[in-house]
Each structure stands twice: as structure tokens, then as C-alpha cells.
Amino acid sequence: MDFLQGLKGLQGLKGLIGQNQPAQQPVADTDDDFADFAAAASPDPSPVSIPSAPGDALPGSPIGTVVAGSAVPYTAWYRVWERTSPADFYMEMMVIPFILVAVAIHFWGVSSNKRRAKKWMAVHQPILESEFALVGFHRQPKIAPIPEAAQGGAKFLDSCNKLTGANLADDLIKEKTAWEFETYASGRQNIAFADFKIVLKRRANPMTLLTEEAAGLFFESIKPKAERLDAVIYPFDGNESNFVVPAVPGSAEIDKANHQRIGNSTYDAFVLAIVDKMEMRRFREERYDASLTFTKDNAKLPEWATTMSESAEITDTILTKDLVDAIKSADRLFEYLIITDQPVEKPIRLEETAPKKRIHLSVKLPSDGNYAPVLPLFQQFLRLPDLLVQSAHFRPEVTKKINKLREEEKAKLKKISDKEAEEERLKQLDKVKKEERDRKMKGMSAEEQRKQTACNNSPDLCSETYDSVTYLGAHDSPFVRDASTGFSTSGDQYYNTTVQLDAGVRLLTAQVHDSNGDLHLCHTSCDLLDAGLLSDWLGEVKQWMDGNPNEVVTVLLVNSDNQPSSALHSRFEEANITSYTYTPPSTTSPPAYGSWPTLSSLISANTRLITFIATLPDTPSSAAAYLLNEFTFLFENSYSNTAYSDFSCTPDRPSSVQGDTSAALSAHLLPMINHFLYQQELLNIEIPAVDNITTTNSPATSPQGTLGQSAAQCTNEYGGRNPSFLLVDFFDQGPAIGVVDRLNGVTQPVGRKAVPPRGSSAGSEGSSRSETTFEGVRELVADVRDGRGKQIKLGAWIWAAGKWSWGGLNLSGGDVVS
Structure with a gap:
């Protein structure tokens, strides 16, 4: 009884410690993954005996070896036949036959x-x-x-x-x-x-x-x-010496004994082709040498063949009976036979035009392997040089005709080559200039550097095309109203051309007249105001451009006496200014808006002088092509204005677009605005109006008649396009340059020089005029006394170079003399 009770007590102790309790059932969860994990059997690790010493430890089994209790090691190929099927190789079975067929066809x-x-x-x-x-x-x-x-x-x-x-x-x-x-x-x-x-x-x-x-x-x-x-x-x-081994002693006697000569294989150069008509079009398109010939059928040849030759005499010489029979034997297997000395590809360099004589034959291969029809032609082809050496020496008339065509082609290429060489020279020159400029700029201040990189006084204008920039123009630039002209009222400017350019003027206009057989700059008449020789004035412009390499200048000459372009060109050459001139791609039609070169490209090419002539009686030669007919490229509004209300933006010249702004802009003509007034004096004589010049040249946009108002009005009428040129009298007044800067978007111009002060102009002019009263009349009387009176015109008596005063009134206009 006690034993049984003891067993029960032992079982109760096990129950207390949980050894006899049933395994805990997994708790169901909504997460399937955790439910599966919970349902899995708990591992039952076996105890592992820990060796008492490292030496007692057994070596580990290598990977892949059979472990006790495992019959076969597991690898990637383990019972592979159970994991694959023929369906896995359908793609390979479809591709491999094609590969095999392609390889077989290739071989x-x-x-x-x-x-x-x-x-x-x-x-x-x-x-x-x-x-x-x-x-x-x-x-x-x-x-x-x-x-x-x-x-x-x-x-x-x-x-x-x-x-x-x-x-x-x-x-x-x-x-x-x-x-x-x-x-x-x-x-x-x-x-x-x-x-x-x-x-x-x-x-x-x-x-x-x-x-x-x-x-x-x-x-x-x-x-x-x-x-x-x-x-x-x-x-x-005839060039055997370039190919034949040099002669050994005694060879000359042997050659002479055998009647052999080296160097007699020359023949005249020409191009002659015999072509299948079906291949003729492609043949002419693919070969430059064939383009030098003309096509003509020959009665000796079959109907399907024709000749392409430079001369009928050449054709008759080469078409021998044996050659014609061989061509007939080849029949439609024949494609072409050409004897040539010109390149196949069109030459693009002069050295590619060097004659290189060759004979080409092209025949189709018979599909059945029977070469009998073409063998006679092949044999004649190999013997054709013998015929050429013997017979291809033609009359001088024929060779002259052939050579003329070749020389014309060479002349074209030489012109291109010279142009490329000049471009390369200018490129290298620009490179040297750039290096020199960079060297100089290293030691300059920021302001000085900005001036060096400016185009027409502003870096912002360098990328602008010539036609998109507005330029201030000095009307009648060389006609100055200062002490050098006795303060002639015929003068339209207070300062000379150099000062104008320094201050920002970039359009210079002048009138050219024939005076005693030379070209002078005269205002209306050389008896009225003669500013000297055209060549001297151009020399002044050239000198300024030499010292200002980043400036683009435009010159407009009024050809008053209809001088030929050659006469004008000679004066440009005398001034040594032609190297600066620019010639557009076409001199008969203007470039489209935006297609003119940029200012920077004109400066880089050093073609910084654009020249317009109003007008030219002839077409300039290629050397004088830079002389551009004004009304081919420009249009002007009216220039004869005596009141502010006369100012208009409507084209007045040329007559082809008169009154039609839309037509002028559609023709891509550059707008030039004449913004200056005349005033009438005694005898209805018109002189530049100076009384209200400050208002006339004012940059203000009001009232009517100011330069600023006219420019804004014209921009609006031109659909937002600014005028290209604003032509004014007394450019320093206003100041007119302010309008140009506003239109160009220039806020910080660099490199301009302020005009020097004129001092007390009223006093100096008045004193000068008082001292020179009747001076002009005295000069004219002296001319009559010396026998030159017949050459003096009535206008000279009336104007007297602006110095004739009476009763304190300057009859030539201007201020009253006290």
C-alpha cells in the first residue's frame, strides 16, 4: 500500500513539474504562416557530447560525402531525369536546325x-x-x-x-x-x-x-x-624609267640590237567609253570622267551599245574592227569599256586633277561558266594599250579642245583651293591674334577686358547678326561746320569723321562728285563745300578701323556724278581699305533677315566694312563686288523734310517699294530712317536746320518729331523690327546715341569717347564770321581777276562758301552776326 502510494506521489511530482502533461496544442492564428509554423513538429535535438580535450574531437566530414544514414549525396544533377522533360528543350530543338542549315549554306x-x-x-x-x-x-x-x-x-x-x-x-x-x-x-x-x-x-x-x-x-x-x-x-x-630596273653596262647596245626602246609608250590624254545603254545612266552618275563626254551612237556598234567621247575623231580611231567584233561576241555580257585619264570621283582638290591614264573593262560573268563569248574581248582589252601607243595621237585642234575643258575644271578647283588657303591663313592669323589678345588681356583691368571683348561698343552685340543691330548714322559725315570750313552752314556735323566714330557713329554717308577729273567729297556742289579727296577720307576711316579692331562700320556713298564702279574701287585701293570690305554671298538680292553674318564673325574674318553705293551704273567686277547697290539691300523714308510733321516711316526709295512698307520688308530690305530737317533761307536755299536740333535728335519718345518718337513709331509700323540705320545731322546733339542704345538693349556701352567741347560756339562762330565778312566774295573776285571766272557757277556767288553776310545777316543761313 505504501509502495503504491509512493508511486502516486512520484507521479504527482512529475505532474507538478509538467513531465506527464500532454503536449500543448498550437493556438490557431489568423496568420497562415505562423499557423503553419505552429503546426510543425517540435525539433528533438540530440545531446552532443563535448570533448574534454581538443585532441578528442573527431574531424568533420567533407561536404558532399555520404553521411551515415544517407544512401546518395544530393547535387544539382541528382536524378535530373526526374526533374526535366523534352518540353524544356523545344526552343533549342527549333533553333539548332536553322543554325546547322545556315552554317551549311555558308560553307x-x-x-x-x-x-x-x-x-x-x-x-x-x-x-x-x-x-x-x-x-x-x-x-x-x-x-x-x-x-x-x-x-x-x-x-x-x-x-x-x-x-x-x-x-x-x-x-x-x-x-x-x-x-x-x-x-x-x-x-x-x-x-x-x-x-x-x-x-x-x-x-x-x-x-x-x-x-x-x-x-x-x-x-x-x-x-x-x-x-x-x-x-x-x-x-x-612613257614612264618606264619609274618601273624598269636601271640598265646595266652593255644593256643599251643589246636594246639597240633588238630594236627595243623604252619611253615611247606615250599617247594623248582623252576620255572615251563604250557602254551598254542599259548601264549608261548609272555609269554617267557614278563616274566623274564620264561627265566630261557627250553621248553619240556609232554605226559600227550593235544597237544596244553607244559611245561617250570627247571627240568624234577619237571614237573613229579607237573603234577598230577587232574591238567591235569582240564587243559583238560578248553581247549583253558586256557592260562598259573606258579609256580615261581623269578621276572616277569628282575632284575636290587641285592635286586630284593630275592625269592618271587607265583602261577599265567591266563584263558580266556567264552563269553557265562558258567564257567563250567574252574571251576575244578580254584579249583585245589586254592589247588595247598597243593600239593607243600607235594611233592615239590626234590633231592639235582636238587636243586643244580637250585641254580647254580640263583647264576650266582646274581653274574652278584652284579658285576653291585659293579660297580655302586664304581661309586657313585667316584662321591662323585669327589664332595668332587671339593668343596675342589673351596675352594682353591678362594684364588688363575688368573694364579694359570688357572693352576688348566688345563688338560695336558692347559685348552683348557680338552674337547679333548685322541686320538685327541698329546703327547711328552721321548724315554727310565729312561735311563739317567748324573752323576748317569757315563754319559753313553747308556743314551737317560739328565734328569730323574720327570724332564721330569714337563717339559711337557706325554709319558714315557722303556725296561723291567728279572735280577736275578726280573724285571729291562735295556737298551738292564742289563750289559750295569741298571736303577733299574720297581716297583721303577713306584713309581716315581705315586709320580708325586699324586702331579699333572690334568695330563694324558701314559706309554709304551717294554717287552724284554716276561714276563707274571701277573708279570708286580704285579710290578704295588707294586708301588700302579693301582688305576690310565685306561681300555677301549674293550681290543681286539681300540675305533673309537673320541670315547676315554676326558682328563677331565679321570681326573674326576682318571683313568689317560694309559699303553701299547710291547708285551704281554698272555691275562691279569680282574684285569690286563689295560695292553694293544701296537699293538692292536698303530702303529709305523721305529725306527732304522741313517740318516735324513731314517725318514718316513709309518707304520712299527705291521706287519698287515706294509707299509699300509690307513689300519692302517682304523683300528683306534693311530700313534706313532719314531723321534730319532742312530750313529755307533767301532765294529758297535749303540748309541743315540747327535751331531745334536738340529736340530733333532727342531720345525722348515725345513730342512728335523727336528721334526717339520716330524710332518707336517705325518699329511699330515694321511689325516690331527696329530700323537698321538712324541717319541724323549733328549726331552729338540730343544725344542721338541714346536712341540707338535703347533699341539695341545696350545699357553699359564700353570704349566710346566723349566728344570734345566746342567751347563758346556762338562767340567763336560770330567772331569768325565777322572777321570773314565778304571773304567769300573777295575770293571769287580774285578768281575772276586771275582768269578763272568762267569756271565759277552762280551757286558759288550766292553761297560764297557760307561766308557772305550783309547788314549783320548771314545770307547763307544761321545766326545773325552782330
């Missing part, structure tokens, strides 16, 4: 082309060896040539045609690609060497072949050519 195509090339070489080898000492590559020249009896006749050619090429030497022909093969021959009189190329179909690449054939059905330009032979002979043309 078939390569071997097929090799057989055809060897067949051609075998058939033509005897003919080549009968003509040349060396045929093929890396071969020794033959010692004994083929007997002449075996070289000609039908039997010889028939025997050649039967050859198959089974035992052909490997060095006779070379495989360039799987469809192109080449061979070579040299060692013949009159021929330096000959190249032969066999072009076959791309049988090794059927996809390319099919694509070309299919595309050729729709596009003639990419239609593949038939299998063919392209052969080129390079004659000696």
Missing part, C-alpha cells in the same frame, strides 16, 4: 564562289601568261613566253575555255572576301601593271543576298550588280 556559298573564281582564273591564265611575264602573287616571272602561234586564234581560246581550275596554283588568285577575288599581272610592253577583280554573289550570306535582291526591285540605286569582272590596266605612258 556551300564559300566553296561555290571559290570554284567559280578558280574556273575564271584557269580559263584566263593562259591568255594572261601569253601577254605578261608575271601573273598572280609571289610567283617567279616565266622565262619562256607562250609561242605566238599559240596566242591567237579560235583554237587557243577554245582550249582556254575548257580548263576547269582543278589543279590551279594557290598563288594565282587571292580571296579578298567570300565574294571578291583578285589577281595581278605585270611585265608587258606599254603596260605597267593590271588589276583584275572578280565580284560574285554573296552566296555565303543568303539573307543579305535576298535582302539586296528584294530591295533592288523597288530602289534602282541599291539594286545589286550582276557577277562581273572589273579589270584595270595602268599604261606606262
Whole structure:
């Protein structure tokens, strides 16, 4: 009883410690993953005995070895047949046959082309060896040539045609690609060497072949050519000494004994082609030399062939009976035969025009391997240089005609070459200038550097095209109202041209007159105000441009006495200013708006002077092409204004656009605004109005008549396009330059110089005029006394150079003299 109770007590103790309790059931959860994990059997790790010492530990089993209780190790290939099926290899089973077929076709195509090339070489080898000492590559020249009896006749050619090429030497022909093969021959009189190329179909690449054939059905330009032979002979043309080994002692006597001469293989240069009419169009398009010829049928040739020749005499000489019979034998396998000395590609450099005589033959290869029809032509082709050396020496008239055409082509290329050389020279010059400029700028201040990088006084204008910039113009620039002219009221400016340019004026206008056989700058008449020689004034402009290399200047000359362009050009040459002149691509029509060069490009090219003439009686020569007819490029509003209400933006000249602003802008003419007034004096004489000049030139946009108001009005009427030129009197007043800066968006101009003060103009002018009262009359009386009175015009008596005053009133206009 006690034993049983003790067992129960022991079981109660186990229950207390949880040993006899059933395994706890997993608690269900909404998360399936955790539920699966909870449902998994609890691992039952076996105790592992820990060795008491490192030496007692057993070595571990290598990976992949069989472990006790495991029959087969598990690897990637473990029972692979159970994890794969034939369906897994359907893609490979579909692709591999195509690959095998493509490889088979490739090897078939390569071997097929090799057989055809060897067949051609075998058939033509005897003919080549009968003509040349060396045929093929890396071969020794033959010692004994083929007997002449075996070289000609039908039997010889028939025997050649039967050859198959089974035992052909490997060095006779070379495989360039799987469809192109080449061979070579040299060692013949009159021929330096000959190249032969066999072009076959791309049988090794059927996809390319099919694509070309299919595309050729729709596009003639990419239609593949038939299998063919392209052969080129390079004659000696008298240059045997460049190819033949130098003579050894005694060779001259041997040559003389054998009646052999070296250097007699020359013939006249010409181009003659015999072409299949079906190939004629492509032939002319692909070859430059063929473009020098004219096409004409010849009665000797079959109907399907024609000639392309430079002379009928050449054609008659070359078309021998043997050659014509050979062409007829080849029939439609014949493509073309050309004798030429000109390049195939159009030359783009002068050195490419050097004559290089060649003879080309192109024939189709027969598809059945029967070369009998073309062998006579091939043989005649190899012997053609002998005919040329013997007969191709033509009459001087023929060679003169041929040479004339070649010289014309050379002249065109020389002109292009000279232009490219000049451009390269200018490029190098610009590079040197840039390096020099960079060197100088390193030691300059920021303001000085900004001036150096400016174009027309502003860096912002460098990228602007010439036509998109507005320029301030000095009306009658050389006609100055200062002490040098006795303060003539005929003067339109207070300061000379140099001061004008320094202050920002970039358009200079002047009137040109013929005075005693030379060209002078005169205001209306040289008796009224003569500013001196045109060449001297241009020299002043040139001197200023020399010292201001970043400025673009425009000159407009009124050709009052209708002088020819050659006379004007000579004055530009005297001033040495032609190097600065710019000539647009066309002198008969203006560039489209925005197509003019930028100021920076004009400066870089150093073509910074644009010259307009109103007007030219003739077309300038190429040397004077920079003289541009004003009304081809510009239009003007009215210039004869006496009141502010007369100012208008409507075109007045040229007559073709008179009153039609839309037509003027559509023609891309540059707008020039004449903004100056005249005032009438005694005898209805008009002189520049100076009384209200500050208002006239004012940059203010009101009231009516200011320069600022007129510019804004014209910009609006021109659809937002600013006027290109604003032409004013007394440019320093206003100041007029403010309007130009506003239109150009220039806020910080650099490099301008302030005009020097004129001092007390009223006092100095009044004193000058008082002291010179009647001075002009006295000068005229002196001229009459000296016998020059017949040359004096009435206008001179009236104006007296602006110095005739009476009763304190300046009759030439201006202020009252006290």
C-alpha cells in the first residue's frame, strides 16, 4: 500500500513539474504562416557530447560525402531525369536546325564562289601568261613566253575555255572576301601593271543576298550588280624609267640590237567609253570622267551599245574592227569599256586633277561558266594599250579642245583651293591674334577686358547678326561746320569723321562728285563745300578701323556724278581699305533677315566694312563686288523734310517699294530712317536746320518729331523690327546715341569717347564770321581777276562758301552776326 502510494506521489511530482502533461496544442492564428509554423513538429535535438580535450574531437566530414544514414549525396544533377522533360528543350530543338542549315549554306556559298573564281582564273591564265611575264602573287616571272602561234586564234581560246581550275596554283588568285577575288599581272610592253577583280554573289550570306535582291526591285540605286569582272590596266605612258630596273653596262647596245626602246609608250590624254545603254545612266552618275563626254551612237556598234567621247575623231580611231567584233561576241555580257585619264570621283582638290591614264573593262560573268563569248574581248582589252601607243595621237585642234575643258575644271578647283588657303591663313592669323589678345588681356583691368571683348561698343552685340543691330548714322559725315570750313552752314556735323566714330557713329554717308577729273567729297556742289579727296577720307576711316579692331562700320556713298564702279574701287585701293570690305554671298538680292553674318564673325574674318553705293551704273567686277547697290539691300523714308510733321516711316526709295512698307520688308530690305530737317533761307536755299536740333535728335519718345518718337513709331509700323540705320545731322546733339542704345538693349556701352567741347560756339562762330565778312566774295573776285571766272557757277556767288553776310545777316543761313 505504501509502495503504491509512493508511486502516486512520484507521479504527482512529475505532474507538478509538467513531465506527464500532454503536449500543448498550437493556438490557431489568423496568420497562415505562423499557423503553419505552429503546426510543425517540435525539433528533438540530440545531446552532443563535448570533448574534454581538443585532441578528442573527431574531424568533420567533407561536404558532399555520404553521411551515415544517407544512401546518395544530393547535387544539382541528382536524378535530373526526374526533374526535366523534352518540353524544356523545344526552343533549342527549333533553333539548332536553322543554325546547322545556315552554317551549311555558308560553307556551300564559300566553296561555290571559290570554284567559280578558280574556273575564271584557269580559263584566263593562259591568255594572261601569253601577254605578261608575271601573273598572280609571289610567283617567279616565266622565262619562256607562250609561242605566238599559240596566242591567237579560235583554237587557243577554245582550249582556254575548257580548263576547269582543278589543279590551279594557290598563288594565282587571292580571296579578298567570300565574294571578291583578285589577281595581278605585270611585265608587258606599254603596260605597267593590271588589276583584275572578280565580284560574285554573296552566296555565303543568303539573307543579305535576298535582302539586296528584294530591295533592288523597288530602289534602282541599291539594286545589286550582276557577277562581273572589273579589270584595270595602268599604261606606262612613257614612264618606264619609274618601273624598269636601271640598265646595266652593255644593256643599251643589246636594246639597240633588238630594236627595243623604252619611253615611247606615250599617247594623248582623252576620255572615251563604250557602254551598254542599259548601264549608261548609272555609269554617267557614278563616274566623274564620264561627265566630261557627250553621248553619240556609232554605226559600227550593235544597237544596244553607244559611245561617250570627247571627240568624234577619237571614237573613229579607237573603234577598230577587232574591238567591235569582240564587243559583238560578248553581247549583253558586256557592260562598259573606258579609256580615261581623269578621276572616277569628282575632284575636290587641285592635286586630284593630275592625269592618271587607265583602261577599265567591266563584263558580266556567264552563269553557265562558258567564257567563250567574252574571251576575244578580254584579249583585245589586254592589247588595247598597243593600239593607243600607235594611233592615239590626234590633231592639235582636238587636243586643244580637250585641254580647254580640263583647264576650266582646274581653274574652278584652284579658285576653291585659293579660297580655302586664304581661309586657313585667316584662321591662323585669327589664332595668332587671339593668343596675342589673351596675352594682353591678362594684364588688363575688368573694364579694359570688357572693352576688348566688345563688338560695336558692347559685348552683348557680338552674337547679333548685322541686320538685327541698329546703327547711328552721321548724315554727310565729312561735311563739317567748324573752323576748317569757315563754319559753313553747308556743314551737317560739328565734328569730323574720327570724332564721330569714337563717339559711337557706325554709319558714315557722303556725296561723291567728279572735280577736275578726280573724285571729291562735295556737298551738292564742289563750289559750295569741298571736303577733299574720297581716297583721303577713306584713309581716315581705315586709320580708325586699324586702331579699333572690334568695330563694324558701314559706309554709304551717294554717287552724284554716276561714276563707274571701277573708279570708286580704285579710290578704295588707294586708301588700302579693301582688305576690310565685306561681300555677301549674293550681290543681286539681300540675305533673309537673320541670315547676315554676326558682328563677331565679321570681326573674326576682318571683313568689317560694309559699303553701299547710291547708285551704281554698272555691275562691279569680282574684285569690286563689295560695292553694293544701296537699293538692292536698303530702303529709305523721305529725306527732304522741313517740318516735324513731314517725318514718316513709309518707304520712299527705291521706287519698287515706294509707299509699300509690307513689300519692302517682304523683300528683306534693311530700313534706313532719314531723321534730319532742312530750313529755307533767301532765294529758297535749303540748309541743315540747327535751331531745334536738340529736340530733333532727342531720345525722348515725345513730342512728335523727336528721334526717339520716330524710332518707336517705325518699329511699330515694321511689325516690331527696329530700323537698321538712324541717319541724323549733328549726331552729338540730343544725344542721338541714346536712341540707338535703347533699341539695341545696350545699357553699359564700353570704349566710346566723349566728344570734345566746342567751347563758346556762338562767340567763336560770330567772331569768325565777322572777321570773314565778304571773304567769300573777295575770293571769287580774285578768281575772276586771275582768269578763272568762267569756271565759277552762280551757286558759288550766292553761297560764297557760307561766308557772305550783309547788314549783320548771314545770307547763307544761321545766326545773325552782330
